[in-house]
Amino acid sequence: MRIRSFLLMAVLAAALTCPASAQVATKKFPWQPVGGVQNIDLATENVVIGQVVFDLGSTLKGTPLRKSSANVRVRIDNNSETDEEVGVAVVVFDAEGNVVAAGSNGTKWGYLNKGARTYYDIDFPYVYRRLDNAANFIVTLETRAKGSKNARPTDNSPAPDVTPVP
Amino acid sequence: MRKAILFVAAACLAAPLGAQQATKKFDYKPLDGIQTVSLAIDQVKINQIVFKTGKAIGGPLRRSDAECVIRIDNDGLVPVQAGVAVALFDEEGNLVAAGSGGTRVGWLSAGERDTCAIRFPFVYRHMDKAKTFLVTLEVQPKLPKDAPAANPTP
Numbered sequence: 001m002r003i004r005s006f007l008l009m010a011v012l013a014a015a016l017t018c019p020a021s022a023q024v025a026t027k028k029f030p031w032q033p034v035g036g037v038q039n040i041d042l043a044t045e046n047v048v049i050g051q052v053v054f055d056l057g058s059t060l061k062g063t064p065l066r067k068s069s070a071n072v073r074v075r076i077d078n079n080s081e082t083d084e085e086v087g088v089a090v091v092v093f094d095a096e097g098n099v100v101a102a103g104s105n106g107t108k109w110g111y112l113n114k115g116a117r118t119y120y121d122i123d124f125p126y127v128y129r130r131l132d133n134a135a136n137f138i139v140t141l142e143t144r145a146k147g148s149k150n151a152r153p154t155d156n157s158p159a160p161d162v163t164p165v166p
Numbered sequence: 167m168r169k170a171i172l173f174v175a176a177a178c179l180a181a182p183l184g185a186q187q188a189t190k191k192f193d194y195k196p197l198d199g200i201q202t203v204s205l206a207i208d209q210v211k212i213n214q215i216v217f218k219t220g221k222a223i224g225g226p227l228r229r230s231d232a233e234c235v236i237r238i239d240n241d242g243l244v245p246v247q248a249g250v251a252v253a254l255f256d257e258e259g260n261l262v263a264a265g266s267g268g269t270r271v272g273w274l275s276a277g278e279r280d281t282c283a284i285r286f287p288f289v290y291r292h293m294d295k296a297k298t299f300l301v302t303l304e305v306q307p308k309l310p311k312d313a314p315a316a317n318p319t320p
Contacts, residue, residue: 024260024262024291024292025260026259026260026261064271064272065270065271066247066268066269066270066271066272067270085228087288087289087290087291088288088289089253089261089263089264089288089289090264091251091253091261091264091300097189098187098188098189098302099189099251099253099300099302100187100302101251101266102251102252102253102264102265102266102302103264103265103266104263104264104265104286104287104288104289105288106228106287106288106289107228107288108227108228108229109226109227109228110226110228124266125266125268126249126250126251126266126267126268126269126282126304127249127250127251127266127268127302127304128249129184129185129187129249129304129306130185130187130304138261140260140261140262140264140289142288142289142291142292144291
């Protein structure tokens with residue numbers, strides 16, 4: 001009996017100390033950068049994306065290299081009480097719902113420390129030629145607290161109703 | 167007057183083709199990761215995508231090995247640069263993976279087949295919940311040497 005209650009206590013303690021699971025939030029924004037800079041607001045609880053900076057980039061003319069330097073720089077603040085793994089994806093659409101750029105970036109090593117701010121550059125090297133026709137974009141923020149295992153969405157805001165051109 | 171009309175007509179005929187683009191939405195239904203799709207611009211076609219949901223590499227590294235491999239066929243008569251973007255969404259419309267790939271150097275020659283891998287190293291944790299995906303194909307044909315420089319506009 002004593003062993004059973006001890007085991008029960010141990011299970012309860014483990015459940016209480018289990019950290020929060022991974023979270024994801026997706027949000028759509030109109031394309032309104034000023035000088036490339038646009039303030040946005042997307043968060044999974046206390047990890048926040050507050051600003052994106054778009055660079056339409058260029059290619060190396062006259063060379064066989066086809067990659068573009070177009071990118072977006074995403075600013076992320078970890079305002080939570082725990083260290084976090086962070087992933088960010090950005091997809092840019094034109095007015096008809098065509099994808100004109102897409103990419104992702106995030107934590108490559110270790111964690112984004114609690115209270116820290118970082119910037120991730122998301123490159124658009126291969127699909128960039130119509131980026132100047134951008135009309136809106138969606139941003140996904142995926143976070144996982146240090147030590148957590150499972151994932152669950154925290155935001156039900158859907159991605160845009162894209163109308164792809166067949 | 168006739169010369170002017172002829173000049174304008176010649177200029178129009180010699181005008182370079184800008185980048186062309188097509189986007190299409192598909193249900194996410196791969197079998198053993200393989201899904202047949204159909205997306206084309208003229209004779210440049212995407213017919214197959216192979217998805218790999220992947221997992222974190224492990225240790226302190228946070229990257230995943232999730233990716234998709236896209237097969238591109240240039241069945242046209244001119245070399246092209248090709249760019250492909252893929253975005254996967256879950257049932258609620260949340261973005262669960264996104265990326266792009268394509269021609270890195272030179273051209274995809276006429277009659278050639280190529281594959282490009284699009285990696286999803288940082289946003290991948292919900293990829294197994296994907297329900298739909300968008301594929302965008304961007305194509306820039308190679309111009310004849312005597313043609314003026316192309317402006318990559320739609």
